[in-house]
Amino acid sequence: MSDFITRLKNITGLNIHKEKLYQASLKVDKEKIRKTLLDLKKEGFLQFTTLTCIDWIEEKTFQLVYHLWHREEKLHLKVKIDIDRDAPIVETVSDIYIVAQTYEREVKEMFGVDFKGNKRLIPFILEDWNEIPPMRRDFNTREYVKDMYETEDRTEEIFKPRWKKYD
Amino acid sequence: MAWNDILKPLSGWKFLFKKPHTIRYPKEDKIPSERYRGIHTNMIDKCIGCGSCEKICMNQAITMKEMDVEVKEGTTNLRPVVDHGRCCYCGLCVDICPTGSLWLSRDYRHLSEDIDTFIIDPNVKEKEREGWQKAPEFSLIPPERGKMEEIPPEKRVKSFMEVFVGYTEPIAKEEAQRCLGCGLCVDACATHMHIPDYLKAIREGNNEEAVRIMFKNNPLSEICGTVCTHFCENVCPVGIIGEPVAIQWEKEFATRTIEDYKKIIDTTIKEKKERVAVVGAGPAGLSFAFYLRLKGYKIDVFEKYEKPGGMMLLGIPSYRLPRKVIEKEIKFITSTGVKIHTGTQIGKKKTFKELLKKYSAVFVATGNTKPYTMGIPGEEGKDTLQAISFLYDVNTGKKIDLKGKKVLVVGGGNVAMDAIRTSRRLGADVYLSYRRREVDMPADELERKEAKEEGIEFMIQTLPIEVIREKGKIKAVKYVPTDMDFSEKGKRPKPVPRMNDVRTLEVDIIIEAIGQGPDLTYLEQEFGESLKIEKGKPVVDKNLMCSIKGLFFGGDMANKQNDIVSAVADGRRAAEGVHNYLQNK
Amino acid sequence: MKQKTEQKKSLNQGGKNMTEEKSIDFFEYFIGPQHPGITGNFGVILNAVGDEIIKAQANPGYLHRAFEKLMEQRMYLQNVPLVCRICVPEPDVNEALYSMAIETLTGIEVPERAKYIRTIVLEMARLAAYLFYFGGTAATLGLYTLPNWSFGDRDYILDLFEELTGARIYHIYMQPGGVRRDLPKDFTKKLYSLLQTLKKRIKEYDGIFFDAALFKKRTKGVGVINKDMAIEYSVTGPNLRASGIAYDIRKDTPYLAYPDINFNVITENEGDFYSRVMVRRREFEEDIKILEQLIDKLPSGEVWNRYPMPLNWKVEKGDVYVKVESTKGEYGYYVVSDGSEKPRRIHVRGPSMTHGIMLLEKLLKGQRIADISPIMFSLDICPPDIDR
């Protein structure tokens, strides 16, 4: 696996870090994602495993992680890009990996990240959704549930220190 | 397509007369397995109401509700009530429950049209059809506390250096993780220090915040971290399954990381005109002075001895409480503007009445200075020492040589422990006589263990009856073994001496450490009948004010616990009391 | 969510929508979310001309429970009872994956015995899931005898699960560091005798279903996924093996006790409905062999390595992707920790996300209405893990 990573580094010129288990990670610029994935597909990363979005709200970025799998070399590669949280637009990879279409649909819906060029960014799971995309960190589920279903939220009560009476 | 394949499916009909594998409920019933996770059951008497189940429950299915139960020490009247509409039957509450009172039964059926009946108060006293139960080896709370480095006994008996080195940061953080955050310790602590809060600060690496939280309730935190009766650890629910959280050592760790408290604790003071006098610069007096000073009053502390610190300084040997710790704390307290007049004994040159005239209020915390004696024949003499005066002599630097001498210490409290270990350090062979069993000893378990390690012989269940003297010097002690009488329930067992089995032990010196009481002679002389005294202690109200207006009592002389932390608590309470009194005057 | 259901219903009542704009007259046909031919709450919107489908559109979202969001708000241990609910027929892979991810992040070692016990649980779950699959597939073809048999046999596995873990479906048995309890008395004996029974039972299934002429007639050549298509659509698991590609995570990147176990990777060549069923049917026997080996090799010792008190447990900063071979394909968890008491992000990669949306839509095109449910079932789509 390590040999393959060095070879891959030489061919593509990408800075790949080997990590635990069968994984390696790679950070590229937002603009280069299409080129990188095209290169990697040529190198034999045929399986598009999944696409994850992580909301780093403190740093005002969304991190997109493209998970690719090389069947022969047994390498799971995480390609990470950072995009601006306020203008989340990135180019689609659904023409490179056809299944990415579904994952992009999901990320668009859950995080509001726009994928330029994806032909099918229609609503996926949610419908008639008027709030901010729900998987963003600033979407407060407890508030939403309170308004929607009039249930009580006891989190504060549970973790309220009982010894406040001694203050 | 073979003919065989067309006809083969008919082979299924051979099951026509075989026994089906379904069950005809309710004619037949299936008993769930022994580990089945069914409906909650709680042994309400065993439950201590710590609320860990409520915290671990991911669905908020468990609510702690106040119930009509007997509240013993270290328990609350809260008991879990389970909403089975929300429960997911994961059993995490069972696995975290420190007492093992909560378990899941094998029952799983509950049918009702009323939603409220699904909220079940699991109140069961007898076990029946137990399902998922707590297995001690799979308890979610780590049972062992973080280990602390310790100087070996052979080395430590030779000097008065501190026995414990203290926690290092990683261990302290790990240890602080074991806290359940139940707050039972806060109830138990005399000063109600917010223990879970500062443990949280410690595990987050924020020691300054931790110390700030401590000083809200206890200005002698470092001293309490070093020597304390730690009622908090005694009630800690983690102690039921293993060793309790090392709250005292955590406190010691956090305070020792701070060089100067002045830098981190906000001590800006709005000055007030009133002046308040404090008699006795012990823990009670110092904490009183600190908190009242923070409220803006001008404080004068009068101390009989040359150095402030009271019993902490004079009674506790330096291998347990290093002197620099006391100096650090007192330096911080005086830096707020508290004035300490050392070498000024009230009652002799100045009287209490004078103080009352000069000051708006007077707080008296002179402690227990009058030792009790055994009252046995041959007791009086120069070589029968009182533990407090003995320790006082040692701690003030008086040279006492006990090398090669045989010392008998009588008693089982912490003072006795100090006496035996100090004598041991001075080179004596030490025996300890205690009339009850070892488990009944008021002294710390840790101290007992260390004393044994240091080579001190424990004579458990023995009672000295006579001191044999030769030419005025002690030669031997006659003593008898005792039996325990458990007839009085709820109280400590009574020792019954076996008078026909008299034994003798050759000793050179006897040190009595059987307790002490307050010395109220000066007060009685001055105030006479107007000062109410019961059982040798002045009667005080909830503000700690006695029957004379403006005169407050606190510390060992007014409470029953006779330890530092209660004294500190008294000081804080009295400060509140004095403040209230002066505001409403 | 409620609104959505109502809306869908009203559309459904509208029924035959002859659209006038289009040149071809087709009618819109809704399958699901409440439909006996569907594996759970999942819908497919079909445009059909007569009996032939010209366009299919997967319509998930009826079972969206926002687990990924919920997990961000719970402490690490509190997620253990939550993750198993992601996929109902095979919940244990979720527990195993979540535990493995946390172990990889924190570096907690798993005792050897716990690894074996976990593998036993996973393989038992695989048998149970396959029995579920056989029954479901037979039912979509109209044979209701097999589901009754196989669900009954599955119950014997569930009985053992109950004995081992205290629950029948949501076991909540694995936790970071190992498993929650040791094996009960005589468990391996009982398991062994059950395996012998199952070996006989699968032969009886053969007679009524797998060898039956009508079954072959219905399934051969239906819903073909050829090799190229399988790779293009990132198909994993038994569906990929049915297309002739020998790929099994248990063999390629072995986890838990699999490195010590000998087993064959089963493949079929056609890639059609029949191959997909038969791959699983043959794997069923292979799994029985794996379980027998596991029982033989089971070491003794501890079953759990302690982690810090769960209420105050902070996991080191980092991210990790772990995966296992489930009956449905590659199941993966991507856990991102920011060093606090709660996970930053847990992404669940269910195999149904790839199989259930684009692949299904592609396969359904041109099929008959009668073949919709069988094709869906043959792919072993588990809608709960699409929605999460």
Added chain:
Amino acid sequence: MNINILYAALAPIVAILLGLLYIGIGRKIIARLQRRYGPPFYQQYIDTIKLLAKKTVSSHGVFFSLGPIMGLAGSMVTLLFIPFGSAAPLLSFHGDIILVMYLVVIAPLGMALGVGEGSNPNGSIGMARGLTLMLAYEVPFVLALFSVVLYTHTTSIAQIVQSQAGEWSLLKFHGFNWLTFALPISAIVADICLQGMLGEKPFDQVIAPHEIASGPMVEYGGKYLGMMVINHALHIYIETALFVDIFLGGGPVWFFIPATFSVFILSLIINGVLPRFRIGQALKFYWGVPLILAVIGIIYTMVVIK
């Protein structure tokens, strides 16, 4: 009072009770095959009474409501032509076998009318399948009947029954007069067609729960569903009775009920262990082997008569 009116009133009730009983016992037997205990044999009565007692919430128009009634009426009329064992039917004349073939179709057609009004695609598909299936099994079935008519030289069901009659008693069995023995090939064809008529697997495409969610029944509820269940029970009785009358006829009344039940059980045995055909496959199947067999049956009959 005319005895005929009594007959007309009693026949449907007996037929419905018998049909429901057959379904109930059939469920029990299938349950045993599937390694279950199954519901009690009288479950079907309870269900039917419950359904009839229910309010019908939704309706999609007049024909929607009329459909089940038409179906039920058609079945009841058919019943008047079916002999109950050797007992003669209420109405009997030459050519009634042809009339029955028409009347049997009324029920599905009535249903088609109602279901079509309901405009649920599942129902429509189910009905379309039903009519296609009818097309499939009618052809060989009519050919099989044709050979019977050829053989017995009569088009009256009562006379066909009479032609098989012999001396019957508890001790003596004279079943050798059955047309089954005279025309075995036609009997087999008719039984295969009966499987389709009864809608048992592999020919249950009409209701196919996993494909079209119970097809025609999908929109109906309450009383209408109850009527459909009754209609189904009547159908089971009529079709098994028709088969028994034609191929196993001539026996006394006490023999008739076990005979019809046996025919029903025979179809259940196949139903229990087979999946279903796709509708196209079913059509191909019926127009394949059974059709050829039916033709062979006719040729055989012609040979036998000569």
